[in-house]
Structure formats: C-alpha cells, structure tokens
Amino acid sequence: MTTPGRGLHGHVLDTLGPAITAGEYPPGSVLRTDELAQQFDVSRSVMREAVRVLESMHLVESRRRVGVTVRPKSEWNVYDPQVIRWRLAGADRPHQLRSLTVLRSAVEPVAAGLAAKNATAQQCAELTECALGMVANSRGHRLEQYLFHDVAFHRVILNASGNEMFARLGDVVAEVLTGRTHHEVMFEDPDPAAVTLHVKLAEAVREGDAARAEELTREITVGALQELDILAP
C-alpha cells in the first residue's frame, strides 16, 4: 500500500513495529536506544528517528534515565494505517478484522446516506461502473477482479459522502476486503445477494434516495459481519 522500508529507519520500523503490535514486548517493557541500535546494526541517530515515529503512534514512550517503554494497547493510535497494517499482519488478525468490520458497519451506512445527497454525476457513473464490474466477475472464480471493483466501489461511496473522516477510511476498508479475499477461506464465488445489494446501492445513490442507500449499506455490512461469525464464531 504505502512504500515500505524507505531508508534504514524504515527498515527498523518494519521489524520493530510488528513486534510491538504483536505484543512481543509486553506493555511496560523497557528498551534502550543504544541496545536497539546495536541489534539492528544502525547508528543511534537512525534508531532515534525510528523511536520518534513509534512514539508519535503512541506505541512507546521515551523518558530520560528510564528508556523507551512500551505502552499498553489501549493507548495505541489504532487508526494509524501503518499500525493497522502491522496488526493485520500479526497474530491478532482475526480480532482486528472484527473490530474494523464493526467500524465499517457503523460508518458506511451513514456515508452512503450522505453520498446519495452529495455524489457528483461523475461519482455516480463510477459507482455504476464498479457495480457492473462486480457483476461481471461474480462467477467463475474471478475473485481478484471482483475484489478490485468491490474496493473501488466502497472507496467511491466514502469519498462521495463529502466527509473527510469517512473518506480516509477508504484504506481501512480496502485492507479489510483484501484481507478477506486473500487470507480467509474464500474459495467460493461471492454471495449473489451481496452483488445485488451493491447494484441496488449504486441505483439508490444515483436517485438521491438517502434512506434507501443507508438501509442497503446496512444490509451489506450486516452480511460482512455474519461472514466473520461463520468463519470464526
């Protein structure tokens, strides 16, 4: 998604970040900058920059004479895309996936309602195109192409809502949908009912029917939640 490992400090983050978010260092653990620098075979300046980034994510806290202490999970910036990616790649992936899907179920219906009111003609066209793409790839194990249009569809909805907080959840939704297709058991073709819902949703948005758009999206997200319950009850 984003460029990984840009520079030495990026490489350090790619290792330390996942380790911390995976709970490899329990909260309260104390790390020393110099020690870490040796372990990763980088200079102190590089390690300091990495620590600063982890600190800005509220994963750790750096204090004089003490060291770099790992913060409890409840204080992490769990909306940071980087943190989300690290956690999705780790052990509590199922738990994380559920949290995010619940978030989707709260946000997307409201976003769809707003999109019905605010979407431009251009966005309506894109939406219909995405829905068409989903239909066209809904059978015959064309999961990859289906996913592509599914992600694009939800991105357009979130953007069309006109709310920047919603729009920025596009990446999160993309991660969740991609994760579902790639990592979870999903050999079968997508649920035809879900495909229909997307087509109808594109329609509702185009017609400016906010209430219907909201309700349809609610059905879509309920489906996503049920899917999780089936896979990991």
Next chain:
Amino acid sequence: MTTPGRGLHGHVLDTLGPAITAGEYPPGSVLRTDELAQQFDVSRSVMREAVRVLESMHLVESRRRVGVTVRPKSEWNVYDPQVIRWRLAGADRPHQLRSLTVLRSAVEPVAAGLAAKNATAQQCAELTECALGMVANSRGHRLEQYLFHDVAFHRVILNASGNEMFARLGDVVAEVLTGRTHHEVMFEDPDPAAVTLHVKLAEAVREGDAARAEELTREITVGALQELDILAP
C-alpha cells in the same frame, strides 16, 4: 491533553504541525531540513526527528535531492489525535468540528447498542453516575462541571462497546464536546431535552435494551448536528 513540547523536537512540532495543517504551506511546497533547522535554531538531528514524525502523519514526504514536500490534505492521517488537535486549534476549526460531529453521529449509536449488550455492572454504575452529574449541573451556568460529566458519559459508552476502534474515539469526542463549550457560543444552560436523553440512555444500557440505546444516541447526535447548523449554518 497529551504532554506538549516534550523536548526540542516537540517544540518544533508544536509550531510546524499547526502551520502545515493550517495550510500555511500549500501542498507541494518544498522545505529544506537544513533551512528549517536554522529557522528553529536547532540541530539537524532534532529537525530530522521532527520531520520523521510529520512524515509518519503523512503531512509531508521527504525525498532525496528534492526536500521535504507538503502532502495534499487528502492524504493526511486525520485520525491522529495530534493532527486533530492542531486542526481544531486552527482556522478550519468549524469545518473540522462538523466532520467530527458527523463521525460521532455514525459511530456513537452503534457503540451504544453494543454497550447495552456488553457493559459491565461497573460501567452501568458509572454511566448512571455521569447522567446524575449532568442533571445536577444542568442549570445555573455550571457549564464546566456539566461538560466534565458529559465527556465521562460518552467515554464510558464508547469503552463499554467492547470495540477498541470505538473506544479510541473517546479523545475525539472529548475534544468536540470541550470545544463546543469553550470556543463556541454557549452561554446558556444545556438543552434540558439532551439531559433527559442521556438519563434515558443510561437506563436503556442498564436494561440491556440495545435498540433503544441506539435510537436514543441517534437523537443525541442529531441534536449535536442541529446545534452546529444553528451556530454556523
């Protein structure tokens, strides 16, 4: 809220962050690390750490031979509490406040519904206590005390939902509520209807009535949205 200006690099951030989020440097602007270091009268290492943090917030991008370029608003990590605070302190505060209130209106009802199912006895007690505190301070210009209980109330709801993504929005809600009381025109006592809604909500959660909790919260957030429309139509 969080400790401001910890160390030199923190001080730099406290100046640069607000400046960038306020649009003082339009997207695409190029900054030079050395130049900034001189301006702020700090060493290059300190400035580099600051830039790294801004980079992790996706406010800027650092590239060799080019410099530190400011990214477009659409790429910022708008869920970063620090970024939220900077923007709330800046010029587009009204716009930001609206975005966040819309987010609340999407998330809180669902969170309340979950809270009704998952809240512990302890949390139910806290909720009732907060509601009582709101009632007790709803008249006689005791805005500060009222705010305190209001913030605590919503935090408990979000925590009790059992969803960590919701729980982490507690700070955001606190900022919005605090901002409303302190910065917006709010000389009058809070709307009695809103107070009643909170009392009823505490009741619904205690009784485990998810549907009612959700509906009551929807009414609360609708009220918050209307309030914004009245203040800045």
Next chain:
DNA sequence: TGTGACAAATAAGTCTGACTTTTTGTTCCC
C-alpha cells in the same frame, strides 16, 4: 533535431564522538 550517455550539483541520509540534562536510586547524616 532529437536522444542517449555522462557528469555535476544538490539535499537527504548516515555515522561518530563528545557533551548536556534530567531523572532515579543510593547513601549518608541529622
């Protein structure tokens, strides 16, 4: 005229070592 390779300039990236500051824990004295 266009194009490709090569060279120069530039700004970030990295490393090192010396020094400062804050915090904590200990010890010693009243």
Next chain:
DNA sequence: GGGAACAAAAAGTCAGACTTATTTGTCACA
C-alpha cells in the same frame, strides 16, 4: 526514619564529516 547531597544511567543535543540517490544540464553522436 526522613531528607538532602551525590552518583550513575539513559535520553537528548550538537557539530562535522562523509555517503548516496536523484535530478538536471550538457555534450556528443546519430
């Protein structure tokens, strides 16, 4: 036992030298 002085530890800061990637410009050649 409590408080003040002291010592140690780790992060914080700085300055300077060096490396590397990227861009831009130039020049020769087709």
